[in-house]
Structure formats: C-alpha cells, structure tokens
Amino acid sequence: METVIPDLEDALHDENLDPDWDSARRLGHQMVDAAIDYLATIEERPVWQPPPPEVIARLSATLPQEPQPAEQVFADFRRDVLPYNQGTVHPRYWGWVKGSGTVIGAFADFLAATMNPNVGGLNIAPVYVEYQVLDWLKEIVGYPREAGGLLVSGGSEANFVGLAVARHAHTQGRDREEGLTSHRPLVAYMSSEGHSSLQKAVEILGLGNRYLRRVPVDENYRIRIDELEKMINADRNAGLQPFCVIGNAGTVNTGAIDPLSDLADFAQEQGLWFHVDGAIGAVANLSPRLRPLLVGMERADSIGLDAHKWLHINYQVGCSLVRDRELQRSTFRLIPPYLERPTRGIGAGPEWPSEYGLQLSRGFMALKVWMSLKEHGAKKYARVIEKNVAQAQYLEQLIEASPRLKLLAPVSLNIVCFRYQPEESSEEKLKALNQELLLRLQESGQAIISSTTLGEKFALRACFTNHRTRKKDVELLVDLVEKIGRDLA
C-alpha cells in the first residue's frame, strides 16, 4: 500500500493553543481563590458524597469538537468534579492508606506544569531538583548518597523496580538479553501480609505468582523467620532458585513492621536480595522516636516508598531506592542513537533519570516534594507523623474503653482494625453488621474508613496518614460508629 503524504502548505498558519493572557491571569486568580476557599472550609462539607446520575451523564459526553471559553470549562469543573471528591483532604478521611496533600504541593504542580520539562534527562534544573529530592529521601531512610534512586508513580512501581533489579542481579544481567524462558524458576518470599503490588510485580516480571511464597506471621502480623527458612530450604531442595526476601515496613492490613534487622541478617547469610516495601511506614524514620521500629531497613538492597502517603505529597509520587546504583542503572539503561549524551549543550549534565526505570519521558514530580520538604522541614514532618501514631493509639484506647467495640489486631503503627460487637455473635452476623455500619458511616459523609479481613474476621480499618486529623476527630469517629451500631442493633 502506498500512502501519499498530503501537501499541507495551506496549513502554514500561526494558530496556537495559548489563551488571551489577561483572561488567563484573571482565571488563574479565581482558581487560586476557589482552591484556598475549598481547603480552608473543607470541614463544612461532607468527607465524601457520590456523584449523582446527571453528573455521570455529563461526564459521558463525546469528544468536544469546538473550542469553549476556559471560564466555562472551569465552571464545569466546579459543578461536576470538585464536589464529588474523594475526601483525602478532609480531617476525617482514614480510608485505605492515603496522604492529605499539601497546599504548597498543589502550587508546585502548577509551577511544574507551567515549566513543562521532561525530566527524563538533559542539563536542566529540574533534573538536579529530582536528584536532590532523591538524596533527601535516602537521608530519611538511612541510605548513603551513593545509592541509586528514582521518583516513580507510587509504591506499586517502586516495588516493581526493586524486584526488577533483584531479578537482574540474580541472573547476573542475563535477563535483559535472554529473558526467563530458559531459566530455572526464581522464588521470592514475603509474609502473608505482603501487599498485592508485590504479587503484581512478580507476575509482570514473568516470575509467576506460584513462585511468590507467603510466609506465615506471628501474633503481631510479623513474618516468622523460622518458617521463612523452612520454605527456602524446601525450595532449594526442589531445584528452585530463591533470590529475594521482602520485608514489610508497615503492612497494609495492620501496619505491622517485620523484624527488618533480623531479616537483613538472614538475607545476608542466605545470599538473597533484601527488598523492603516501605510504602506505608518507611518515612516514619523521620521521627527519632519511631526510628527504632525500622532498624534494619537501611541495610536493604532496595526500598520502595511512597511520598503521596505519609509525606502528604499530592498524588502521584513514589520512590524506588536501590543501594547499588550501577545495578539499578544496568537493569534499565538503554541508549539509542537519538539519546546519545554529549559533553556540552542541552544534552549534557548529570546522568539521565530515565536510565533508572521504565519511563523515558518523565514529569517534574520532584518539585512538589522539594517545595513541601523545604517549607515544612524534617522536624515538623516528624511531629505530624508522630501525631498520627498517637491518634491510632488514642483510638485503640477508646475502643478498649468501650464495651461495644473490639480491637481486632495490635496497633503496630498508624492503623487500627476493630469492629462493632455489642455481644457475642457468629462471624457471619458480625460481618453483616459491620459491613452495613461501614456503608452507613461512609454515606453519612461524616467520616471515611475502610475495611479488611483478618483471618475470618471482617474488620473496620482506620489508617492515620492524615495531617489534618485532630484529637476531636478521633473521638467523633468512635461516637459515630457507636451510634450507627446502636441504630443497627
């Protein structure tokens, strides 16, 4: 098939996508006012409310053909999008594990998008800002500056990168050229409380979920190293190749922190890669009082962490750190002719971040981390993190003081699992009761918590990664749960 490229000489006009600058300036001011008003009065609104059918209908319209004024687009946003937000910015949002964002982080995303750099590489300030932010995150977890690192989309990608480097290390670099089809199965180990993103990483890397072992946990939901050792021995005897042990710095169900120091010793003895999933808890290392819980993390070969969780950087930004920088680079580095790096000009400068991960084009995610850490400083961040742990402990006390509430797991960090249980009852009935209670609580718009299952037990689950939460909000949560529970019982 021969395709003729059309002659577009008549399209040599100068039309572009820029606005009238005065109108854009006015609109920008209106947006800032709307955003500040929204956050400053967030408590006056429900934490969450569902988008009604007419909004959903409008959000199903086909591709707009003709231009419309930016003011109208903003009005559409205020009518159809802003009111039906998730609520992570509200002081009573404790669902799943979500940060609250910072105001300067939102400003930073505006400035970053205004500059519009591609932070895949080149000799530009945004690349240096990213490397500085990576150095700060290394400081936080106790890694040396020489370590490798990359900002990524979140904990899932950070775990994925860590395991990719582990695979690369174990195959002595042959995985890139040869693939895995002629390789013996590689086996990874995590506790039964390990996050689903680790399974996703193992699957995508072609390792196979059946080779990701779930090691039993103790009564505090921490990995049992004796069981881990048994599994590894069995796998070795079966001709498989153990290659990676994963430790949790804060599990998603209960916030449990595996014995990281013991795991580091064990992985070293066994010659295995040691990866720490620190998406939830790694940044608690900012607090001198919480740091003892995380000792051993700094000995990991790789760490995955999140900045949009307990660092409250606005979605999305996570971080992959790898102790051996060159190993991370050799896992991903790929320099075709159109990316050759000269010693002068825009193509010079520091190593390209894109050599350390999946993406070639990369946004300026670093700026919001940079501005937020600069404004607030490490010590204030530490205090706000400690506050969340104190709030989890306070909720634990309130639960234990109530005859109708029952704690379902030890409070290891910032997550509390409990249920409404006015009397002994079957698991089935308690599950139905608490499921309905949870939905009514969410539908009330007063507070958002989520749920999980611990063994056979359905649990209400409150996660304190919210810098806006106050003591009185914790008290209100207990009151609401008790009240809805009474109404249901």
Place this chain on the structure above:
Amino acid sequence: METVIPDLEDALHDENLDPDWDSARRLGHQMVDAAIDYLATIEERPVWQPPPPEVIARLSATLPQEPQPAEQVFADFRRDVLPYNQGTVHPRYWGWVKGSGTVIGAFADFLAATMNPNVGGLNIAPVYVEYQVLDWLKEIVGYPREAGGLLVSGGSEANFVGLAVARHAHTQGRDREEGLTSHRPLVAYMSSEGHSSLQKAVEILGLGNRYLRRVPVDENYRIRIDELEKMINADRNAGLQPFCVIGNAGTVNTGAIDPLSDLADFAQEQGLWFHVDGAIGAVANLSPRLRPLLVGMERADSIGLDAHKWLHINYQVGCSLVRDRELQRSTFRLIPPYLERPTRGIGAGPEWPSEYGLQLSRGFMALKVWMSLKEHGAKKYARVIEKNVAQAQYLEQLIEASPRLKLLAPVSLNIVCFRYQPEESSEEKLKALNQELLLRLQESGQAIISSTTLGEKFALRACFTNHRTRKKDVELLVDLVEKIGRDLA
C-alpha cells in the same frame, strides 16, 4: 528481636501542614502572575541555558530540618529552578519529541493536586473524568467505546502495558501464575526504526531482547512485510513462538508511519497480536487530512499513545488502549480483601482503573487532558497538528533550496533530518562539523534541535510538536544553522 512500640501519648497535638490561608492566597496569586508573565514573554528568554555551578551547589544541600516561609521557597524556585528550564514551552524548541504544554493544563494540575484524589478507584468524579478522557482518546484513534484503556506515565509505559496484555493473551493467562520459566521463547517483531521503549518493555516482561526482531525498512523507513514474513517463518521453524507484531505510527528518527493496514491484515492472517506504537503520531488522526496515513491503526489489538507529546498536555501523561477490555483487565486485576468492592458507599462506582495497569494509587492526570480538550476542542487541535506538519514540509523546502543543507530522510510527518554540508566530505568530518554546529546552536539559546544517526550518517533532527512555533521560527532555524555552519567551515 522484640521491638517495643513507643507510647506517643504526649504527641496527641493538633499540628498540621496547612498554611496561613491569607498568606497562601497571596502567594498563589503571585505564582499565577509569575507563570503568566513567564509564558507571555517566553520569547524574550533563551530557549535553554545551563544551570551555573552555584545553582547546582545549592541544589545539592541536605534535607532541610526546620520550616521556612513558603514565600522563601518560591523565591528559591524563581532563582534556582525556573530560569534553567528545558524550553519545551518556547516556540523554537524542536528537540527529541516533546509537547509544549497548555496553560489550562497547568491550571488543571493545580486543581487536581488541590483535590488530591487517588484515582485508583472509588465512586468519585475523578474516576468518571478519567473514563471520559479515555473514551475521547478512543474516539481519536478510531477505537470503539467498549475498548479498555488507562492513562499511564507516557509512551514507554503504554507500550509496556500493550505488550504485557499481548503476553497474557498468548499464554492464555498462564503467565501470571506460572511465569515464563517453563515457556518456549515468545518472539515480537518491530521495524529497525522501533523505539527503545519497546526493547525495554520486552526486557522487563522477561521475554528477552534477543527475541525482539528488528525487521528491515524500505527507503521511507517503513517496515518491510516481506522481510517480516521471512523472519516469522524462520522463527517458527526454529521452534520459537511468534506472538506480536508492532507497527509504528510515527518513528522517532524520521516520523515514518508503517503500512498499518497491511500490518493489520498480516497479523490477522498469522494469528499474531498487533500493537501500534503511536506515541508520536497516533493523535494526528484528529486531522481528516492526515487520517489516511494512519488507516489500519484502528484495527490494532493495542495502541500506546502520548498526550504530553502532540496533544501538548503538560508532563506527564500517556495512554494505553486495548481493544479487548476484559483481556487488559485480566492481565492486571488483583483484588485483595482490603480492596473488595461493595455496591454502596465510597467503594462502589465504576470499575477501578487500577485493575487495568501497574499502579494501585494513581494521580488525577485525567483532569489536564479533560480541561485542555474541552477548552480547545478537536478541530482546533487538528489545525495545530496540521500546522506542525506544514512547518516540517516548509523546513524541507528551505533545506532543498539551500546549496549548503542536505535533507537526509523523507519527511513522513513532522520530523526533519538534515545536515549542514557545504561540500562533499567524509562522513567523519561531516559528523564532527554537524555535532559542533548542533552544540553551538543549543548554546546560543536561539533554538533547540537534537540529533540522530541514520545508517552511517549523523543527522540534525527537528521535530515539530510545538503549538507555539510560527513560520518565522522555521526560517530563523535555517538562518541560524547556515550562519553557525559558515562560522565553522
């Protein structure tokens, strides 16, 4: 090792990371003014200038411990970051393949970060906005609404997702559980002009670069299907398993578009997955005049495209589209107990976007696409895309009219490869001359282009994915190249 969780009762304070609202409002207004001033006067500044040593030194300081005023952080940004930008927002930036961003896209990133939703799922407007944007992108490439899709970080991840689904389809879903270690080698095919991200995807997926075939191209840099067929036959005879053919909708070197309709026929006959890398050219389908070049793309099983390239959405955002929605979902779907979806409450609503890709937590990238497409509309976008093609054709004419410039490849779309060649000379000398010319042009701050290698030839390379470029900028580029060339010769 037993770790005692510290009692943090004394940390039950109410400190948070919120600013003084009036100060934040004032600062936000200053930022809007600075951003609008910056963009409205962008021509008065160099396209690019290197960050000086004192800036680099300041961008190496350790983690700040104490808070500092947000105004000071913004001043640091204006001094150390903004002036050393990449220049994609400047009308004379034509390096690599980078979009220019839109003003409403920058505003949208601010609003998205203010809302701070995690668009991994839940019954919230941002999830509906993402699905609407995906429907619009499907419309643009000619896919049905029923197709699957996901916003991702860019073309690299979009290609990665497409090939992951192809692997999943070919292994009939066994890849997730079994991995690849007991599988016969799977072979993918792309032209020798295929992008490096496709190699990265193949490597990360555990398939092995040696099983990614590079098929020779014709004189227009388009894949030769006769050669492709020979390779597939040879691989089948060798006991390997061909599984995927990749077509380029715009190659990175020259903008060549493979014969997509013929490839679609061929893949269908052979029972192979057909993936189109449309990172550069897929959105040219917006233009009725360019659409004939892309016929066949709409028959692909999966398409990777970028919104931060020729749609000018601010970094970063790309899109993976997969014709068979359930297949994309079954490649990635993973629902642990803490993510179970009820029929009411915040956890209800449409399918979770996180079931279609690597990420669980996901930012609100969709908003900037939504606002920019709403403001400008499809028809204006089409005109601006056509303008860029017209500018590439105009540059081609100016090069052919000059006795000192030589075109090195046909202009297939929006990319022009050429060199300064005042007389016949050795390839080595011409490379040295043009390399130095390129660096001096970049260092002049007057225009940014990049380079590549075509066969043995070092080429200057200008890519028109810039909505701000005017006819006079193209003329200035030719004048600058000629002038620097004369100075060097």
